[in-house]
Every structure is written in C-alpha cells, then in structure tokens.
Amino acid sequence: MVKKEFPYRLYLVISEEACVHHAYLKVVEQAVKGGVDLVQLREKNSCTEAFLQKAILIKNLLDQYHVPLIINDHLEVAQKVEAFGIHVGTSDIPPTQIRKNWKKVNCLGYSIEDLQQLNTQETHVADYLGISPIFNTPTKTDTIIEWGLIGIETIRATTDKPLVAIGQMNAGNAQEVIKAGANCIAVVSAICAAQNPAKAAEHLRNEIEKA
Numbered sequence: 569m570v571k572k573e574f575p576y577r578l579y580l581v582i583s584e585e586a587c588v589h590h591a592y593l594k595v596v597e598q599a600v601k602g603g604v605d606l607v608q609l610r611e612k613n614s615c616t617e618a619f620l621q622k623a624i625l626i627k628n629l630l631d632q633y634h635v636p637l638i639i640n641d642h643l644e645v646a647q648k649v650e651a652f653g654i655h656v657g658t659s660d661i662p663p664t665q666i667r668k669n670w671k672k673v674n675c676l677g678y679s680i681e682d683l684q685q686l687n688t689q690e691t692h693v694a695d696y697l698g699i700s701p702i703f704n705t706p707t708k709t710d711t712i713i714e715w716g717l718i719g720i721e722t723i724r725a726t727t728d729k730p731l732v733a734i735g736q737m738n739a740g741n742a743q744e745v746i747k748a749g750a751n752c753i754a755v756v757s758a759i760c761a762a763q764n765p766a767k768a769a770e771h772l773r774n775e776i777e778k779a
C-alpha cells in the first residue's frame with residue numbers, strides 16, 4: 569500500500585436526524601466555514617434513493633468549498649455521487665471488496681473495534697482507521713469496546729496509518745485525544761446539536777490546532 573496524505577483534522581459525520589437546530593445542509597455549510605475539512609454522510613435510516621438524493625445535495629455544496637465527501641456504508645451511493653471515499657466497519661462490505669469494486673476510491677476508512685483487526689488485510693488496505701468509539705456515546709450504541717486514551721496510544725504504537733478518533737469527541741477532550749496519537753477528530757453531536765455549528769466547529773478546530 570502506498571501511504572497517502574491525510575491532512576484532515578476535523579471530520580463532521582452528519583445525518584439529518586442528528587441536526588437539532590438547523591437544516592442539515594445549513595449545518596454542513598456552517599461547519600465547513602468554522603473549520604471542518606472532511607464530511608461523512610451517515611444516514612442509517614434512509615432508503616438507498618433518499619440517501620442518494622441527500623448525498624447529491626451535500627456533494628454539490630461541499631464541492632463549492634473544496635471539502636471532500638465520504639459516504640457511510642453504501643458503496644453504490646458513493647460511486648454514483650463520485651464521492652471522495654467511503655467509511656465501513658466490521659459488519660459492512662470489507663475494505664478488500666471495496667478496493668476490487670471501486671478502483672478509483674480515494675479514501676477508504678475502516679473502523680477498528682479490536683486489536684486483532686490491526687494485523688488483517690482489511691486494515692492494511694484502508695487509508696485511515698476510525699477508532700470506534702473512544703468514549704461510549706448515545707449517538708451509536710451498537711459498539712463493543714470503549715477505547716479511551718489508552719486505546720489510542722496502543723493503536724498509535726502499532727500502526728502508522730492516520731487515526732480518526734470518534735465517539736463523544738468535543739472541545740473539552742480534543743487536545744488530549746490528539747496528544748494521545750489521533751490525527752483527526754470526528755464528531756456528530758458536538759456540531760450537529762450545536763446552536764451555532766460554525767462556532768462549535770471553530771472551537772473544536774482551535775483545540776485541535778493547539779494540541
């Protein structure tokens with residue numbers, strides 16, 4: 569695997585239902601203005617067609633800001649909208665299959681839920697690893713581990729892949745998470761549930777840059 573650049577520091581993982589105060593497209597735009605540099609569309613309850621329509625709208629918006637779009641789980645949607653990449657976990661299409669079926673994928677993210685995964689071909693072909701979750705979160709409850717800061721340090725010591733920390737990430741813990749070895753912080757609630765998504769993103773970004 570040729571090691572690719574991963575310059576992203578603040579990653580918004582968005583669904584329409586997570587957006588509390590504003591329409592999701594507004595949240596995306598405000599978040600980007602505040603410092604988000606990578607966005608994942610994660611719609612767990614939409615049919616493929618509805619997911620596709622949302623993905624097209626988000627892609628058109630993000631293209632104006634030159635911010636890449638990652639699609640959660642759905643290879644077909646990712647290819648149709650010519651997304652930058654896809655994020656999958658252990659219950660999804662395996663990364664090796666994605667590589668076979670989507671030759672032009674730019675960015676393939678894979679969730680790490682146990683240490684054994686680190687020695688597998690699936691992890692080897694991924695462009696970044698989502699450490700999932702750092703802390704338990706009501707946003708995703710079907711998780712099997714809580715990695716904590718020790719987990720980040722342990723994974724950092726065994727791989728030089730870019731590490732994305734996700735799960736209850738916020739401005740209060742962003743610095744320590746980066747210091748533990750994460751390259752990037754991914755958030756749902758800290759931005760989607762904020763009264764002011766631009767300010768929330770800016771605050772997070774500042775904390776990341778200070779670390």
Ligand SMILES: Cc1ncc(COP(=O)(O)OP(=O)(O)O)c(N)n1
Pocket residue numbers: 579581608610640641655656657658659660677678679697698699700708732734754
């Ligand atoms: C950046 C990032 N990391 C981890 C996940 C979780 O993916 P997965 O384990 O496939 O779970 P679902 O998101 O599909 O519920 C993620 N989406 N993004």
Ligand SMILES: Cc1ncsc1CCOP(=O)(O)O
Pocket residue numbers: 581700701702705706707708734735736737754755756757758
């Ligand atoms: C998608 C996902 N994967 C692991 S935790 C999580 C949800 C993170 O949500 P929040 O930032 O609200 O804790």
Ligand SMILES: [Mg+2]
Pocket residue numbers: 640641655656657660
């Ligand atoms: Mg998944």
